Amino acid sequence: MKSMSTTSYINKRKVRGYKEFLMILPFMLLVLVFSYYPLYGWIYAFFDYKPPAPLSWDKFVGFKWFVSMVENKVKRAEILKVLRNTFAMSGISLIFSWFPMMIAVFLNEIKCKWFRKFVQTVTTLPNFISWILVYSIAYCIFNSTGVVNQVMISMGLTDTPILFLQSSSHMWFKMWLWLTWKNAGWAAIMYMAAIAGIDEELNEAARVDGASRMQIIWNITIPSILPTYFVLTMINLANFLSNGMEQYFVFQNAFNKDYIQVLDLYVYNLMSNGGYSLSTAISILKTVVSVILLVTTNGISKKIRGEGFI
Amino acid sequence: MDAIIYVVFSIFAFVCAYPFYYIFINTISANNLSERGKIVFLPQDIHWTNYTQVFKIPELFHAFEISLARTVLGTAITVITSAFLGYMFTRQTLWHRKLWFRMTAATMYFNAGIIPWFLTMRNLHLTNNFWVYILPLAISPFYIILCKTFVESVPRELEEAAEIDGAGTLTIFLKIILPVIKPILATVAIFTAVNQWNAFQDTLLLVTDSKLYTLQFLLYNYINQASSLKALVNSGSSGVNIAASLAHAQTATSIRMTVTMVVVVPILIVYPFFQRYFTKGIMIGAVKG
Secondary structure (H helix, E strand, O other): OOOHHHHHHHHHHHHHHHHHHHHHHHHHHHHHHHHHHHHHHHHHHHEOOOOOOOOOHHHEOOOHHHHHHHHOHHHHHHHHHHHHHHHHHHHHHHHOOOHHHHHHHHHOOOOOHHHHHHHHHHHHHHHHOOHHHHHHHHHHHHOOOOHHHHHHHHOOOOOOOOOOOOOOOOHHHHHHHHHHHHHHHHHHHHHHHHHHOOOHHHHHHHHHOOOOHHHHHHHHHHHHHHHHHHHHHHHHHHOOOOOOOHHHHHHOOOOOHHHHOOHHHHHHHHHHOOOHHHHHHHHHHHHHHHHHHHHHHHHHHHHHHOOOOO | OHHHHHHHHHHHHHHHHHHHHHHHHHHOOOHHHHHOOOOOOOOOOOOOHHHHHHOOOHHHHHHHHHHHHHHHHHHHHHHHHHHHHHHHOOOOOOOOHHHHHHHHHHOOOOOOOHHHHHHHHHHOOOOOOHHHHOHHHOOOHHHHHHHHHHHHHOOHHHHHHHHHOOOOHHHHHHHHHHHHOHHHHHHHHHHHHHHHHHOOHHHHHHOOOHHHOOHHHHHHHHHHOHHHHHHHHHHHHHOHHHHOOOOOOOOHHHHHHHHHHHHHHHHHHHHHHHHHHHHHHHHHHHHHO
């Protein structure tokens, strides 16, 4: 039998635990309200919901919206186009995902300390401005009186200003360029950290053995940051369908819509056109696929590295 | 090889920095020149009237206040909740500790979608409400995990000694944990502040009341609605400005660029000083994955 004092000690801890629960309760309610309660809104995907009117059961349509994505020809074509854009944008990012790693590798080769610091500071800065600002900057620089057109005209490369932002040509690549302008310097920092973690003795030994700079980069630096690259790539893969909408939203216009509309933006555009139910249905599918992707990539990571990233 | 590296990185740095410089020199140059794109490398006829004029536009100044308010208040609240929950989730005594932690952390990985989100906010009467900028962002699982990881690295003995002395949970948090985890809180604060300042989607989706517009949202409007900008220019020039020279009169370009500068300057100022906190944030994030 337990002694009295042990029992009272256990009771005391229990009471303390309840008290602590009461302290976090308000915060847990916030989590429930803002993260879980919205899931209830998924029922709108099974109704024919017209915004101002309240939801009533006679408008229940079951899987009509899900079926219409496949069966309705117009919608199917549109969704396929959106999927194509999503895959293209995410695919290009994925193909060039080694880019920040290379920035880090060669930045690390710069021996002049202040220059390295300067480059790092300047190139990471765009990561901290909003997409609105990026667009505003793009507008200032690429509109008809912007610096790019001015320079091109004065150099005789073109007679009339080129409307860079109002054309749909090379849209996917342009979006990748802006994304890279904003993120690459910042993404490189993570690799810089991994490089800083390399044992200096390893480099020293290689140098003594007469290894050239390229050989050291190829045989020591890159292999030691590959695990970081692997994890980041897995995370990118998990987010394959989620490009976010802000970048594409600010750059979209009537001319480039066919090539810029990614899934997240499409869902938003559907909403502003009143297609509440269909938009919700697509959101549901997207969430389900994203969770599956996350679990899969995490599983792959576990298999290969022995640990996941969740 | 060295030469190539220096050249390539100089170009890269130029591409990243020049746009900011370009817009800045245009805002302080003669407006009739900047409107025609004549300012490329050096400012001409330097003047600061664009900045003084832009702050005289009532809606702009108001938007500045809203952005500032959401940044300060939002950051304070997110920092407090992240620190507190980060600590509480390490408390072994907490009733069903793991369940609450998992419930919070899981929210990082799913999203109900834009429409359920909008409808939820409407049901909660948060649309067209200043608190929509604060409350939904109050609990941030990523920052909570950052804080939790940091608290776990603090020696347990500190906490246990205080407990034996009879200190309550809150006392331990305030007197022992909070002072020790200050470095990570700085990182959380700086990230939250930048996110709050840059936030745009919530205004776009949930706010139609122009009194609650943020700077980012106004800037977006200015870029896209030439008409509203024209009206602004005209209303500005009706009074004092009509006598002003062509070089100082506001143009659509000057307002657009000046507002861009006003929105970006806080970040330009804050960033170099706090760079190490940003960098630290990404490192810890990377370790945790």
